[in-house]
Amino acid sequence: MCVAVKADAYGHGAVPCAKAVLEAGAQYLAVATVDEGIELRENGIDAPVLLLSLCSMSEIASAVKYDITPLVFDRYYVEDFAREVKKSGRTDFAVHIAVDTGMGRIGVYPEEAGELALQIHKTGCLKVDGICTHFAVSDGASSEDDKYTKLQYERFMQAVDSVKQKGIDPGIRHCCASAACLTRKDMQLDMVRPGIIAYGYYADEIDRDYLCKAGTPLDLKEVMTLECEVSAVRKFKKGMSVGYGRTWTAPEDTEIAVLTIGYGDGLLRAYGKAGLTVAINGRPYPVRGRICMDQCMVELGNGSGVQRGDKAVIFGLKEDGALQNADDIARKAGTISYEVATCITKRVPRVFIS
Ligand SMILES: *Cc1c(COP(=O)(O)O)cnc(C)c1O
Numbered sequence: 001m002c003v004a005v006k007a008d009a010y011g012h013g014a015v016p017c018a019k020a021v022l023e024a025g026a027q028y029l030a031v032a033t034v035d036e037g038i039e040l041r042e043n044g045i046d047a048p049v050l051l052l053s054l055c056s057m058s059e060i061a062s063a064v065k066y067d068i069t070p071l072v073f074d075r076y077y078v079e080d081f082a083r084e085v086k087k088s089g090r091t092d093f094a095v096h097i098a099v100d101t102g103m104g105r106i107g108v109y110p111e112e113a114g115e116l117a118l119q120i121h122k123t124g125c126l127k128v129d130g131i132c133t134h135f136a137v138s139d140g141a142s143s144e145d146d147k148y149t150k151l152q153y154e155r156f157m158q159a160v161d162s163v164k165q166k167g168i169d170p171g172i173r174h175c176c177a178s179a180a181c182l183t184r185k186d187m188q189l190d191m192v193r194p195g196i197i198a199y200g201y202y203a204d205e206i207d208r209d210y211l212c213k214a215g216t217p218l219d220l221k222e223v224m225t226l227e228c229e230v231s232a233v234r235k236f237k238k239g240m241s242v243g244y245g246r247t248w249t250a251p252e253d254t255e256i257a258v259l260t261i262g263y264g265d266g267l268l269r270a271y272g273k274a275g276l277t278v279a280i281n282g283r284p285y286p287v288r289g290r291i292c293m294d295q296c297m298v299e300l301g302n303g304s305g306v307q308r309g310d311k312a313v314i315f316g317l318k319e320d321g322a323l324q325n326a327d328d329i330a331r332k333a334g335t336i337s338y339e340v341a342t343c344i345t346k347r348v349p350r351v352f353i354s
Pocket residue numbers: 004006052134176177178179193194195196197203
């Protein structure tokens with residue numbers, strides 16, 4: 001099990017999440033940048049760390065120094081790593097071969113995998129420790145998606161074979177991210193790379209309903225609750241407008257709550273346009289006007305009883321008072337839970353409760 005803790009563990013906080021998943025039994029972690037890997041190392045994490053994206057040339061020395069395992073597929077990138085590893089005096093620096101079986105992002109084409117493995121072997125200092133691919137539509141529910149994933153898997157197996165044919169052990173074979181972890185028991189090979197499901201969200205179309213119908217029900221529970229505070233409750237007269245652009249005007253006398261959250265915290269303006277509601281004391285209140293950088297306003301109507309200091313819950317766990325999760329907001333706003341969670345910015349304090 002290799003859990004993706006890239007992008008600050010999808011906005012949740014990389015170091016505490018990494019420690020939690022390792023304690024729960026994961027053996028590998030995956031990051032997207034060398035700095036993310038260094039953060040783990042500097043916080044005492046010594047599990048193998050996979051670097052899922054290519055790093056820039058200036059970061060290769062650090063990747064080697066901090067023992068971060070790159071995905072490689074390009075011969076120049078392999079040469080650059082080999083040069084740095086030689087300088088360090090190491091002779092067995094682990095790399096994983098990335099195979100592009102149809103994702104169209106990074107990876108060697110399946111028919112070139114054997115040659116690349118040979119090149120890696122010949123450096124004398126790099127070792128093929130694994131081989132992987134990434135699915136483009138494993139989170140889709142259509143039969144075309146299903147066919148494409150099977151095709152990608154077949155190509156991946158061809159790549160694995162071509163490495164073996166060169167007399168090289170391909171090491172750990174892995175291809176399943178969250179969606180395929182849930183639906184492709186037959187493709188899990190030696191390791192899986194879940195990300196989003198570790199944070200409690202389904203992977204796009206592979207949702208609760210889909211899994212129920214497929215006879216493999218799974219009850220995921222979101223990890224994060226995003227909350228802020230009511231910083232003021234104000235009386236608005238009919239005709240008064242709220243915020244920049246004056247996009248909303250009170251159609252009658254009402255109360256407006258000012259909240260301590262804005263797009264500078266990751267509450268994107270697009271959510272306002274999509275009709276975001278916020279839970280206060282167990283009831284939903286609509287955001288009115290444009291979401292500002294540091295604040296936003298919600299309409300309370302009259303007699304809500306909401307007071308300054310009350311907790312306003314944007315999304316998260318029901319027991320924390322939420323009426324929706326990040327996935328619900330994402331669907332309304334035309335995006336995915338990954339983006340909603342990852343966009344929560346650094347200035348929002350993460351509080352960890354075990
Ligand atoms: C991000 C990522 C994952 C995890 O994806 P989820 O959909 O969050 O499970 C796995 N593999 C690679 C290559 C990735 O980039």
